[in-house]
Amino acid sequence: MGLLYRREVDQFAAAHQSSQAAYARADHLFGRVPMTWMNKLASGFPIYLDRAIGNRVFDIDGHEYIDFALGDTGAMAGHSPAPTVAAIQQRIVTQGGLTTMLPTTDAEWVGAELTRRFGAAKWSFSLTATDANRWAIRLVRALTDRPRILFNAYCYHGSVDESLIVVGPDGNGIDRPGNVGAPVPVTATSRVAEFNDLAGLERQLAHGDVAAVLMEPALTNIGIVVPEPGYLAGVRDLTRRYGALLINDETHTFSAGPGGATAAWGLEPDIVIIGKSIGGGIPCGAYGLSEELADRALRRTDLDLVDMGGVGGTLAGNPLSVAAMRATLEHVLTEAAFEHMIALATRFTADVQQVIDEYRLPWSVSQLGARTEYRFADPAPRNGTESAASADPLLEDYLHVYLANRGILLTPFHNMALMCPVTGAADVARHHEVFAAAVASLFG
Ligand code: PMP
Numbered sequence: 125m126g127l128l129y130r131r132e133v134d135q136f137a138a139a140h141q142s143s144q145a146a147y148a149r150a151d152h153l154f155g156r157v158p159m160t161w162m163n164k165l166a167s168g169f170p171i172y173l174d175r176a177i178g179n180r181v182f183d184i185d186g187h188e189y190i191d192f193a194l195g196d197t198g199a200m201a202g203h204s205p206a207p208t209v210a211a212i213q214q215r216i217v218t219q220g221g222l223t224t225m226l227p228t229t230d231a232e233w234v235g236a237e238l239t240r241r242f243g244a245a246k247w248s249f250s251l252t253a254t255d256a257n258r259w260a261i262r263l264v265r266a267l268t269d270r271p272r273i274l275f276n277a278y279c280y281h282g283s284v285d286e287s288l289i290v291v292g293p294d295g296n297g298i299d300r301p302g303n304v305g306a307p308v309p310v311t312a313t314s315r316v317a318e319f320n321d322l323a324g325l326e327r328q329l330a331h332g333d334v335a336a337v338l339m340e341p342a343l344t345n346i347g348i349v350v351p352e353p354g355y356l357a358g359v360r361d362l363t364r365r366y367g368a369l370l371i372n373d374e375t376h377t378f379s380a381g382p383g384g385a386t387a388a389w390g391l392e393p394d395i396v397i398i399g400k401s402i403g404g405g406i407p408c409g410a411y412g413l414s415e416e417l418a419d420r421a422l423r424r425t426d427l428d429l430v431d432m433g434g435v436g437g438t439l440a441g442n443p444l445s446v447a448a449m450r451a452t453l454e455h456v457l458t459e460a461a462f463e464h465m466i467a468l469a470t471r472f473t474a475d476v477q478q479v480i481d482e483y484r485l486p487w488s489v490s491q492l493g494a495r496t497e498y499r500f501a502d503p504a505p506r507n508g509t510e511s512a513a514s515a516d517p518l519l520e521d522y523l524h525v526y527l528a529n530r531g532i533l534l535t536p537f538h539n540m541a542l543m544c545p546v547t548g549a550a551d552v553a554r555h556h557e558v559f560a561a562a563v564a565s566l567f568g
Contacts, residue, residue, distance in 0.1 A: 125518060128565060132525040136167045139529070142184045143172040164536040166524035171533075176203035178546040181533060190551045192541035193533045197376055200401035200494070201456040202544035208404035211451035215444050223442040230450045231441060234410075237453050241383035242374065244396045244412025249441040249449075253375040253399025254282025256409040257338065259433075260395050261286060263413075264369045266427055267420055270335040274315040274328055274368070278508025280345030281338060281373050281397075289316040291509060295324065318507040319343050320351065322358040329366035336369035336394070341385035344376035346511045347499040347538070348490040360392055369417070373397040375409075379495035379542065381466070382459045388493070404456060406448035461545035465494035468543040468552050472496050475556040482560075483567045497540040519566075526562040527555075 137144060147169040150156040155163050162170050172184045179202055181189045194200055201208065216222065235247040250256045261273055261284065275281070277290040278300075289310045292298035297316040299306060315334055317325040328334065341356060343349035363370045372393035374384035378401060381388040386396060394417050399409030413421070421429060439445075473491040476498050480487045488504035490497055499505060501514035524534055532555055534541060541555070 125522065125566065129518060129522045129525070132522060132529055133167050135529050136525050137169075139187070140167075140169070140171060140183070140185045144169050146172045146184065161536070166521040166536070167528065171528065178202050178204075179544050179548075179551060187531065189528070189531050189533045190547075190554060191533045192543075192547075192551075192555065193535040194542045194544055195400075195405070196535050196537070196540075197379075197495075197542060198400045199405055200379070200542055200544055201404040201452050202546045203405070205404055205452065205456040205545070207455035208406075208448050208451045211447045212406065212444065215447045219443075222444045223439045225438065226443075227441070228443045228446055230443070230446045234446055234449045234453065237450075238396075238398070238410060238412055241453075242386045242396045242398070242412055243383075244393075245415040246418035247410055247412045249446065250399070250409035250411070251407045251437060251440050251445065252282060253373070253397060253409045254284060255437065255440070256397045256399055256411040257281045257284050257287075257371075257373060260371050260397060260411050261336070261338065263417075263421060263433075264336040264371065264395070266424070267417065268335040268367070268369060270333050270368075272313060272315050272331075272333050272335060274317060274325070274334045274337045276319040276339050276343060276508055277316050278346040278512050279319075279338075279340065279343065281340075281375075286310070286313045287338065289314045291316055291318055291324075295327070318509060319349050320355050320506045322355065322362065325359065326362050326366075329362055329368055332366065334366065334368045336371050337363050338371040338373060340373050340375075341377045341380075341389065341391060342492050343508055343511070344379075344492065344495065344497075344540075345537075346508045347505060347514070348492050348495065348497045348540075349505055349507060349511055350490055350492065352506070356389065356391060369394040371395040371397060375399045375401075376495070377492060378402075379465075379469075380493035382457070382462050385492075401457065402452055403445050403448040404452035406445045408445040408449055410449075456545060458545075462494065464545060465543040465547065468547055468549065469494045469496045469541070471549070472541055472543070472552045472555065475552065476559065479556075479560050479563050483563055485563070485567070494543045495540060497538055499539070522566075523559075523562055526565070527558055530558045530561075532558055 174182045174184045181191045273286045275287045281287045288300040288303045289297045297311045315328040370393045377385040396412040473496045476489040486502045488502045500516045505511035
């Protein structure tokens with residue numbers, strides 16, 4: 125494996141000399157990259173982007189890639205979809221007014237559309253899903269007068285300090301290994317339970333100090349871990365029984381369908397979080413409150429929602445990002461698009477399963493609508509801790525570089541593939557061919 129990996133890395137380096145040189149010159153960037161995540165490297169240096177359109181990425185060395193990473197969901201609508209670009213141009217070139225702290229009429233359209241899709245009655249915008257989560261956390265603490273938020277181990281909801289908690293040896297929470305600069309020990313603000321563990325959840329809720337459970341309906345940031353039958357209904361029952369609110373973060377599980385897992389699986393959260401994809405690449409995020417919760421908040425005269433409630437920042441809800449959300453929801457991430465994307469992901473998943481079966485690999489593949497991911501464990505992990513334990517960094521890097529050398533991008537930090545509205549059957553077939561060859565090079 126080590127030798128095969130070296131060979132792929134050498135081939136990558138020889139073919140990406142412009143990217144390698146640009147990285148070597150980036151002396152004024154912390155870690156040589158514009159954002160530290162871009163140092164999640166399978167190959168020693170990042171591919172530098174030249175341009176991207178649809179499901180294709182082109183690098184500065186002249187290579188073209190089929191992009192199954194799609195900016196880790198930020199580009200789920202495809203790169204620069206025409207209706208979103210037209211709306212952006214209209215706002216930038218024709219109308220002007222990129223950020224003004226004044227509302228535009230597009231915002232109510234987007235709110236109504238998100239209500240139609242996700243059910244939550246009242247919406248507010250941020251610029252990232254992280255900020256939407258932060259705002260929701262402050263709000264549920266204020267409304268319940270309880271201090272703690274409960275998370276699933278190995279969840280990801282952005283750089284939200286409260287969420288960086290895992291299950292320790294005694295079943296209670298401990299700081300997630302590697303966390304950077306926690307303001308207080310995480311157990312002061314948070315509780316934790318494993319995904320798919322209703323008994324563990326109940327033990328934690330029984331303390332009576334949990335304001336809300338903040339979770340993804342399926343874990344998507346430690347592989348995809350799907351809910352077992354009855355689990356999500358059980359979570360909703362337990363939260364109601366113990367007086368905790370339920371926040372569903374649909375930032376990634378939106379791949380389940382046009383109304384995310386909320387609509388696809390008939391969920392009833394008190395708050396829905398969404399971000400990344402719905403702006404078609406323009407920074408955005410949103411949180412949606414149930415009618416009842418919104419009323420409760422607005423009745424609280426002791427809360428200064430106008431001034432102190434404005435998490436998400438000065439530029440949140442700006443005309444550009446709202447115009448981009450409207451165009452993307454109205455014309456790009458439509459019901460028909462989801463049907464196409466989910467059909468392709470189903471094909472992709474079957475192809476990966478076929479290779480796993482052919483070589484009798486102890487791997488598994490899990491699909492969540494338009495998104496699919498394989499893990500080096502069989503059966504598929506049932507929770508975040510099991511999934512984290514199945515990681516194999518060298519194997520993962522090998523597959524990523526092998527695929528990149530043959531024109532295919534997978535999502536860094538994952539073995540994840542996401543379909544966009546213009547991904548085609550030929551792209552999925554090409555992945556199958558290359559993935560099968562990669563596995564054959566290891567086990568053939
Ligand atoms: N929630 C979930 C479920 C996510 O996957 C992510 C990002 N991967 C976030 C929140 C944070 O989104 P952003 O980076 O836009 O803040």
